[in-house]
Amino acid sequence: MDAQSGDGAYRSSLSIRFTRDGQEEATPRPLTDAERSVVDAAFAPVLRDLRAAGAIVPEVRYEARQDRGPESVSAFIAPAGRTVGSRGVWVELAASLAEQVARLAEQVQEWEVEELCAAGQSATWPECPEHPNGQASGHRALASVCGACIPNKIINSKCSSFPAL
Numbered sequence: 001m002d003a004q005s006g007d008g009a010y011r012s013s014l015s016i017r018f019t020r021d022g023q024e025e026a027t028p029r030p031l032t033d034a035e036r037s038v039v040d041a042a043f044a045p046v047l048r049d050l051r052a053a054g055a056i057v058p059e060v061r062y063e064a065r066q067d068r069g070p071e072s073v074s075a076f077i078a079p080a081g082r083t084v085g086s087r088g089v090w091v092e093l094a095a096s097l098a099e100q101v102a103r104l105a106e107q108v109q110e111w112e113v114e115e116l117c118a119a120g121q122s123a124t125w126p127e128c129p130e131h132p133n134g135q136a137s138g139h140r141a142l143a144s145v146c147g148a149c150i151p152n153k154i155i156n157s158k159c160s161s162f163p164a165l
Contacts (some may be wrong), residue, residue, distance in 0.1 A: 020107060028063035029075070035073045036062050042091045042100040043115060046108055056115045058108065066090065087111045 031039065043060055050057045058077035066074045066088045073093065078086035089107045091100045119122040 017144055028065045029061040031064060031073065031075065035064075038073050038091055038093065038100075039075045042095060042104045045101050046105050049105075050108070050112070055112055056119070058111060058115075061086075077108065079115060085111075 059080045062075040063076055065072040065076050068074055068090050071093055072090045074088055074090045077089055113123045
């Protein structure tokens with residue numbers, strides 16, 4: 001991943017522009033093709049599981065609105081066609097793909113719960129298929145392990161496409 005400009009200096013995720021009244025304003029930077037590949041690889045199993053679970057699926061916007069440094073790639077998610085309810089997400093470059101997916105799933109899960117609540121739906125998500133309206137499943141396999149299942153060592157991962165950690 002090349003997070004540097006041609007001269008070897010770190011390229012910030014944000015550009016600075018000036019408004020008409022002379023105030024500085026940060027604007028998002030479009031992701032490079034290499035950065036998009038990293039984001040796509042981490043998002044693929046998360047989005048697949050969201051669709052399989054009948055969840056609200058975010059639109060991934062390939063723009064960096066946060067500057068988390070050269071060790072990660074930032075992107076932006078929002079409800080399809082809207083900016084209200086949007087959130088910045090990131091993928092750590094040094095992490096394995098499984099770790100990238102798990103950490104991204106945690107970020108998306110937080111967004112999902114907020115979106116469900118805003119839509120007037122149960123904010124327990126993802127729900128354990130064995131315990132509806134109960135406890136949320138763990139992020140490692142969006143529809144896999146809830147607090148009620150863990151003591152019984154029951155793991156329901158039929159729907160999950162997450163790589164193993």
